[in-house]
Amino acid sequence: MAEIFKIAIIGSGPAGLSAAAHAAKKGLSHILLEKTDHLSDTIFRYQKGKHVMATPSVLVLRADAEFDAGKREKILDQWNRDVSAAGVKVQFNSDVKAITGEKGAFTIELKKGDPIQAENIILAVGTQGNPNLMRCDGGNLPHVQYQLDDPGEYTDEHIFVIGGGDAGIENAMGLIADAGQNNTVTLLNRGADFPTAKKPNVDGMMAARDAGRINILTESNTNLVEPGWITVETPQGSTRYKCDRIIARMGAAPPRAFVEAAGVAFASPDRTAFPTLTPTFESTTKPGIYVIGALAGYPLIKHCMNQGYDAVEFISGNTSLEAADEPLLKDKLKGLPGTRSVAEWLEFLRSHVEILNGLSPLQMREFLLDSEVRAYKPGDAIFTRNEQGSSLFGIASGSVKVEVDPTNPAITVPIGESSIFGEVGLISGRRRGATIRAADACICVEIPRMAALKLMSQVPESRETVNRITTERQVLQIFKSGLTPSDISEVLAGAQVMDVKPGEAIITEGDLSDDLYIIRSGSMIVEKTLAGRPVFISYVPAGSYSGEMAMMERSPRSTTVKAAIRSTVVKLPAEPFRELLKRKPELDKRMRSEMKARREINAFIESQQDKFAGAVDMYSSVANFLIKQGIGEATDVLLIDESLCIGCDNCEKACADSHDGLSRLNREAGTTFADIHVPTSCRHCEHPHCMSDCPPNAIRRGPDGEVFISDACIGCGNCQRACPYGVIQMDKPPPPKPSLMKWMLFGMGPGPGQPDYEWRKKAAAKQSSESPKLAIKCDMCSGKSGGPACVRACPTGAAIRVSPDAFLSVARIDRGAN
Amino acid sequence: MAQAGGQSGRVRQRTHEGFLRHKGFRWAFVATGLSVAAVGVYFFVALQLSEPPNGGSWIGYTLGTISAGLIVWLACLGIRKRAVSDGHYSLKAWVSAHVYLGLSLTVLATLHTGFQFGWNIHTLAYGLMMLVIASGGLGIWAYSVLPHRLSANRGEVTRRQMLDNVASLDAQLQEAAQPLDRACAAIVRHSIEDTEIGGGFWQRLTGNYSHCANKQALGSLRNLPDSGPDSEILAKIETLMTQKADALALARRQMRITALLEAWLFVHIPATFALLAALIAHIVSVFAYW
Incomplete structure (x- = not known):
């Protein structure tokens, strides 16, 4: 044996x-x-x-x-x-x-x-x-490979990527990302569609095909591989193509x-x-x-x-081994009052904060590595109104008070031990709605967004707790009017959290439903049929409500409300809400005045429709165009007014010169409608796709709401693939260039803007140090007091940065009518 | 709808208005005010003096100093445009002020001359200045009319894609011409090898490509006698060449509009440097021969 x-x-x-x-x-x-x-x-x-x-x-x-x-x-x-x-x-x-x-x-x-x-x-x-292997004759030839390490490695080649899953599409897109490599890339897919791939991937590939940058063969199989050639069986017959390299991504076991x-x-x-x-x-x-x-x-x-x-x-029997993170945790907990050991602190937090109750000691350790524990003195501000923040707080001891009225800090609502706060920022990605201060000496644990999401996905109890509290708080925050949790308990009893797909209507014009909706995440557009056509009325961002007219007046729905992007809404039943309005005249008055303002907008657009049908149509179609471009999930987007843009590319040059010599925007690329051009540039999404899978958690939100990539980037490229708008590139900063004056007076260096490839190559050869390719994207000129350089450097005012709720307002109708 | 955003107190411009309308025509008002004031003072002073108030009078010196200062400041736009600093500035505001204050120079500097002109360095400086301003006027016209054409022409195609399209059609021509005999292949090679997309600045500006190799090749191709076995290939090549002609036309139109947007600068900038030199000569000579 x-x-x-x-x-x-x-x-x-x-x-x-x-x-x-x-x-x-x-x-x-x-x-x-x-x-x-x-x-x-x-x-x-x-x-x-x-x-x-x-x-x-x-x-x-x-x-x-x-x-x-x-x-x-x-x-x-x-x-x-x-x-x-x-x-x-x-x-x-x-x-x-x-x-x-x-x-x-x-x-x-x-x-x-x-x-x-x-x-x-x-x-x-x-x-x-184990990757699935090519089975046809010649499948074992050396130019057949099952992975792509660096798409930048290949130039001037005819490359076939086999497989229409995410891996195949991402590889193919990587190979055509830099047109300078001059590769002819063909993607071969067995089926007619791409059901297993992510939609943004498929959309991106289709756009590239329409632009002539990639060939796609569907319903096709490889028949034979020979050096330099591939024979493909397509529905039209068998064809032999030139092929220098095959990248087979047909899935893995x-x-x-x-x-x-x-x-x-x-x-x-x-x-x-x-x-x-x-x-x-x-x-x-x-x-x-x-x-x-x-x-x-x-x-x-x-x-x-x-x-x-x-x-x-x-x-080997060492069950009392201190984890490697013990010193880190010790350091983290060092400034806190009391003499608890790390293990005692972990247990204290776990048992005292409701959402942490379901964690195991091991999960608790890992969880705390990502989180911060802080002690606050009475009156300390934990965060302030309008601050940008996406973390969640749990109260381990003591209590806090929420300043619900921005004009009068004396009006506060308490939140007690074991509860959470800050959850609205976590879910909607918007700014903090209120200032929160410590009511007495308290200890809070701050959980960053990623850690909180991980917690919610791993521990169902935590998810339910967060959802319940979130809905309650959001209702209180949206309707204010001095409501307390006990006032709305009946309304909440019937509340229903719903996921809405893009384009799906939650309210349809003419319907007799009368529920009220709260938009928790995503955004909605309001449409009304005028002269037989749907006309865009307004944009409703997360953190607002919709459907109050039918609820209050028991009338049929006057408009259609549908999701601009994938959204989460909370449906509140009408009857208990009407009861609540009867009990709370202040709330009734408040909602009626907001309803009046919304009515006026509807009436204004209807009146304009009679006089300036063209202007209203234009307003409506521009709004729909921008929504289609994904503006509905943007918080701050760069637009270019093509009636003013002279094509000088000063925006790109300014971007490069204020960011280590690499431009993070491509002015020309992107789509245009009615003189409004949406260039390829980060929109700082409300729920950034790029953040979804960043191993070192390097993508964060800055103080102005900008989504930026920190120095922790490891260059894995996940964010580049996750971004449906193609605004992230993998690159390394070029070597520093001579100053502007040296260029202007003596012609030294490449001049303003991103240096060309040749200069970079030459200058980099002189440098000895190796630097990796990292993810690069717009950071909205974070930390620069003058704000985004692209806008500052536009000579004609064509480049503007806007937030969708401000830009998609009826003010545009006046512009159009003039 | 200018608004300050976020917690960092950074400047955030949200306004959507062009450089001519910047801040409700702020600089137009400033420039008009300056000009009206100068005209008022000039004619008020002129009434008091026996001879017209020329450059040597106190008002002449004042206007001359203001004008010279303005000229130097206006010329600094070239640096401002390229120096991307972190602090707050708006190039649009600079351009707006540049346009209107530059136009006001026609009034200020003319009054500074006291309407005394002659064949001398002083009038040369004045003439150059007017040339700079006139070319600038062309620039305003170009900037207000051409962007729309620029955008309408390219649609959603980038310059890079335009060039790639031509290159891709060339590759297809190359491929398609393989079976052809020497004479026919020469025609295709002429289109592939000798077609110049842009050409010199003047050619781009006028858009005159009557000697375009692709056009010639297309002509020769159509004049070929009907050649039986190859006719299918030749038809394909004709289609490709026609497509190439369209792709070239698109790229050339784009280059033409871009050239038009830049053409005035070829007068504006050199004339500015000549003006600065003449201005120095003017000032030095005035003080040397006092």
Whole structure:
């Protein structure tokens, strides 16, 4: 019988090799199984010379292998040395087929070779999986590849990307991103449509096809691959195309089936779900199997390596191991009153803040790493009205007061221990609606938006609590009028949170419904049929209500209200609300006066329709055009009045000169309607798509509402792919150029604006240091006292930055009528 | 609807008005006020003096100093436009002031001359100034009329795409011409190799491309005798060349409008430098021969 190892580690990526190195250092009997013939295949397959980053920078590395930011080669060399120095027993070319058995007696079956016996198993296989291979003749030729490391690597090639999923589309779009590379890219898809890809990806690709930058072959299959050629079977017949490179992205077999077969449960049936982890280190629902690294949901190298170390410590019996983050947490909690230890603080916060009740101690640790705990003295402002902020606060002890009336700070509403506040900013992405001060000495935990969203998705109880409180608060905030939670409890009892798709109507003109709606996130447009056509009446941003006319007057709906973008609304039943109005004459008066103002706008547009039908049509069609361009989710967008733009590109030059020499806007690109041009430039979305998957959490909102990318960017490109408007580019700043005066007087350097490619290449060659390509986008000239440079530098006033609610107002009708 | 936004107290311009209408014609009013005041004072003073108040009188010196200061300041727009600083400034406001104050110079400087002209450096400086202002006037016309044409011409096509379109049609021509005999291939090669998209500034400005190689090639192609087996290929090439002619026309129209938008600057800027030189000579000579 072969040796029974104490630990078998499957996968030799950063997580696996760290675990193996530590096991070796501790003298535990172990084996490291690797599918390929080299360590860390994922990093190995990075493009040559790629700069690998070490984030999060605050996290201490605790491992028996070293890791520091640097080139791929340097890191791989280091790991190879560390692994052999530690005396790790590695078995290459060992593709694991199945895991059977129980803790203490697992059997690992390999595709080739004898099975391996182990007491414990650490699974560190990552999420890369096995790509599906090309099956046709010639599919094994060297110019067929299954991944694309750097789209910038290829120039002047005929490239076929096979597969219409997100990976394929993203690869194809990456290859055509820089027209200077002069690649002829064709995407081949088996079906007629692209059902598995994200809509923005498909839209972007279709736009590129319409612009002639990419060819798309649908309902097509590869018949034959030959060097330099590809033969494709299309509905019209078989055609042979020139082809220098094939990138096959036909999906990958996720390791889920394999992991589940070993007895490990997953958190949800979702395709992207991770295995469920128990509170103690990275152990799973199957005793004796530990999941670490990317497979456990931690894609960053440092996390991976620390987890490898921790899991081995735990298996070797060290159950009292202090986590690597202990010093960080200690530091975080240092300034707080009292003498609690880290563990005591964690328990205190967990038990005292309602939304944290459902967390495990391990989740609590990770959660606190992202969050801040602060003590406030009575009267301290925690945040102020109109401040831009997207974090959520939980009250662990004490209480706070909300200044609900901006004109009179003496009017306050209390919020007590264990509750939360700041949740409206979290959900709607808009500015803070009120100033909140500590009512007495209190301790609050501030949870950044990403951590809060993660919390809500992982712990259902937290989500329900946040939703309940949010609705209550939003109703109170929108209707003000001195309402208290007890006043609206009946209204809220029937409240219903609804997701609305873009273009879907929540209210239809002429209907007899009478519910009131609150727009929680997204935005709505109001339309009315005039002279047989729908006319845009107004734009309703998140944090407003709609539908009050029918509710108050029991009349049929006078307008249609539909979603401009994907939105969340809260439907409040009419009857309890009418009861509330009877009890609260102040609220009744307030709503009637707002209703009157809205009526006047409707009446104004109707009257203009009679006199200036053309102006109203124009107003309506411009509004619809802008909504179609995604302005409905923008907070601040750059528009160019084409009746004033002389095409001098001074906006682009100013942008480049105020941002390390790289312009973040493309004036010419983008769409135009009725002299209004929407250039390719960031709109600072209310719910930024780019923020959705940023591993180092580098994308944030600044004090003016600008969405910006901080220095923590690791250059992964997720945001670039996530942005449906194509405003993020991956680039490295060019070397500094000679000053303006040197250019003007002596002709030195490339002059104002983004230096051309040739100059950059030459100047960069003189510099020795290597700098990685990072994500670059508009930051609204954050920190510059003069505001956005593009607008300041426009000589004719063609470039304007607007917020949609201000721009889409009836004031435009007057402009049109004049 | 100018509004200050956010917590940082940064300047945020939200106004939507062109440089001529900037802040409700603020600089038009300032320039008109300045001119009216100068005219008023001039004729009031003229009544008191025996001879017309020329550059040597106190009012002449005052007007001359103001005018010279204005000229130097107006010329600084060239630097302001290119120096992107972090603090608040609005290039639109600068251009607005540049236009109206520049126009007011026609009044201020004319009064400064006391209507005394001659064949000398002083009148040369005045003449150059009027040339600069007149070319600037063309600029105002160009900026108010051409942007619309510029935008209407390109639609949603960028300059880069226009050039790429031509390149892509060239590639298709190349591909299609492979089976052709030498004579026909020469025609296609003429279109591919000898077509100049833009040409010199004058050509771009006039939009005269009568010697366009693609046009010539298209002509020769149509004059070819009917050649049986190749006729299908030739028809395809004719289509491609016609498409190329359209793509060229679009790009050239864009270049023409851009050239028109810039043409006045080819007078405005050199004349400004000549004016600055003449102005220095004028001032130095006045003080040297006092």
